[in-house]
Amino acid sequence: MNLQNIRNFSIIAHIDHGKSTLADRLLEQTQTLSKFQMQDQVLDSMDLERERGITIKSHAIRMDYTAPDGQIYELNLIDTPGHVDFSYEVSRSLTACEGALLLVDAAQGVEAQTVSNVLLAMEHDLFIIPVINKIDLPGAEVDRVVMQLHDLLGVEEEEIVKISAKEGIGIDKLLAAIIDEIPPPEGDPDAPLKALIFDSIFDQYRGVVAYVRVFDGVLEKNMPMRLFSTSQNYDAEEIGTLKLKRIKQQSLSAGEVGYLIAGIKDLEDARVGDTVTGSANPAIHPLPGYQEVKPMVFAGLYPVSSDDFENLRSALEKLRLNDASLSYEPETSTALGFGFRCGFLGLLHMEIIQERLDREFDIDIITTVPNVEYRVRLTSGEQVDVQNPAEMPPAGNIEDIAEPILDAQILVPSEYVGNIMRIAQDRRGHYRTTEYIDPTRALLRYDLPLSEIVLDFYDRLKSVSRGYASFDYEYKKHQAADLVKLDLLINGEPLDALSAIVHRDKAYEWGRALSQKLKALIPRQLFEVVIQAAIGAKIISRETVRPFRKNVTAKCYGGDITRKRKLLERQKEGKKRMKQVGAVEIPQEAFLAVLQMEV
């Protein structure tokens, strides 16, 4: 294909502004799929994605479009994940494009993710086509959104495409804009091969399938090739383009987007952001911007039944085949036994993994309260990274503890600015700036400790702004803070899975709330259960669960032994779902108690 006739682009949008719906319309309009083949939101292929209406993994699809002037264009739509947890993947996907459609909901207007997406797209020098979607809605405020886009991008009304993805209004105009305005890819087909891996998936039968964008040179079938980050050599067994199915091709040349199968066994070896080059005539430098994806949020995953430990390991192994950003290491907890400390990109990522373990593998797991990674300077001058609060070195050996700080942006109607500021302050946010996107909407920027948003921050934001606040962030730095380790003791034994690192000013309140919550969740037992919260040796709160005084069935009635046995069987199974800590039985919910705490 002539480079002049290729367009590579993404759709960027705040969640629910209609990205998936628009993708569907484009596929339909370009006759990539017949109406008959259309299944709503074709690109969201995992069940979980379709259910939650978010795109977790990026996808790419090629559309061959015959323009009204009779010319045939190759349009490569590179879908991006729709959540901030996956911002690195978004960034890599954008690298593969020359342009982006910035989709804004006509009723909602610009939101936090819109802003951050614009910034990302600009960083990648993409040509941005502003698109207002959902103009069919009765509540559409097209003029207001035009103003917002004008403020954000400096664009004039005529440059903005107005559509309804749902009703199929304005799609022709949008296709015309894509062809007229998004620059065709550049690249030198005669230079040494450079292709970017912008996504990779694991195919049960074929191993790793890497999605690539060729920048220079030609990727040819069967050529020997190499990955920059690992210097491993492979043969390009199969290459091709992506429709809904893979379509084999003999080659992909500069500017084109497609897939590559090269006998790569492990997803980790085909990392997103890596560069593919030829083994015979390798490029000297890789494409810029490759980073290793680092997990931000950590939690312990433990099988409820210790017999499931190996099952959990193999489930995590399998999940990781599809998701190289998931990390896990075996760990042990005195309370929970053998499990894994897992690293996630963010909370949504964590939820997704939990849900997949449950749905696809049917393993009952207990997840400990998520925490962030602390960088601890010891008095010895050494530095350690702590991903599990239970492993925090003794206070006496610590010089200081640094925690991850986010650059956070909160976009909110001006009347809620006060509420938002209060929450941000509560969460130890450090105020930076306020900008007005339009007279009624403010963009607040804060430096915010990641640990403070791990629990319920997003819900709180939504609830104090009647659902209008939107929120986005990226990692900024680690910064020292006055943090202490808070332990929870059950009958004097520390319950390591509930240890937490908290700010000293919040420790007392935290300890008390946690002990009270546990008191409500731990059932009465044969003996008294004492719940204490402590910082070091200092007890800061104490609750007790009274023991049973009497628990005995009066009568086995009229030979009905079955009924009593069934009761016993049920109680016995109930015990299996509890975790035994010392002699105390603790229900699984207790380990999540912290998640529901109102502190």
Add this chain to the structure above:
Amino acid sequence: MNFGLYIHIPFCHSRCPYCDFAFVVGKNHMAKRYMDAVIVEMQTRMQSLGTLPVFNTLYFGGGTPSAIPPGQLNRILTNAKSAVSPDAEITAEANPNDCEYFEKLYEYGINRLSLGVQAFTDRALKALGRFHKASDAIVAFQAARDVGFKNISIDLMYGAPGQTLEEWAKSLQRTIELCPEHISVYGLTIEPQTNFARRLQKGQLDVPPETDQAEMYMYAIDQLEAAGYTHYEISNFARSGFASRHNLNYWHDRPYLGVGLSAHSYLDNRRFWNVRGLKTYMQRVEATGYAVEREEQLTPTQHLLERIMLGLRQRRGLRADFLSHPKIHKQYIAMTNQHLLERTDNRVRLTRQGLLLADLVCTELVREL
């Protein structure tokens, strides 16, 4: 050979607010037809057993067996005669208000009477929704003695709404004064879907706190043991030689045949039970001779669970070799260290403390099974 026969008589004079047994009220006109069905079922069962069984106990339970004319019970006794051993224990549960029937019951061969007294204070009786008075119960007991019963059991219930330890002590004291051969002491249990359960949920039922209930139970054990009764099962006390042989069959894992609606049977490692509805029961028996609702074949684990559960309920305890099971031993040791279980020769039983927590101890013991 120990083999029990249970006959369920579902008729009651009125509904007790805590009761979740299978009973019917105001249907006494159906008694004849019901007993016809019971006899049919009994005969079909006995025929299917092959050789004629020999029952060493026969038990009329309810419901309220004394609520229907004794002649109806006699039909069973005559019919089953050849299958009942001459020295069998033959029990009928009876209501204190039905004492005019006692003479006939004795005459027909019933040799053990179990009186549903519940309390010897009018306040508690009222709180429990019973219609007899304390004085009726005393009269009934005397009547039973007078007609010749040499084996009488009294059922008592502690933990009635509003009950105090003093009030309970009074009931116990009067019971001991009557010198029955056997006493059952049940704690009031609020079963789901009963009138009491609904009232409790609405906060309209003043059940004594758990600590008081524990105290009442312990007090009963002390008093009855001091009065010469042997505490042989969690809720049962007897003078020497008067432990309920019928109930021991249940607890000793021995076979029994239950006839009548909702009755349970245990034969050849199978447990089965009849339907609960009066009409359904009668229609099914009339059509097929049987009215089984469900049946289960016990797995080895289920069987073991039952042996442990029933063994622990007895004061002589459980054979110690049950506890050497690899999945039980650890918990057994732990429970012993917590003074909830104790060893006597080659048996293991609940301690006094353990008695109060019997269900928890049992669950804990078998948690790994």
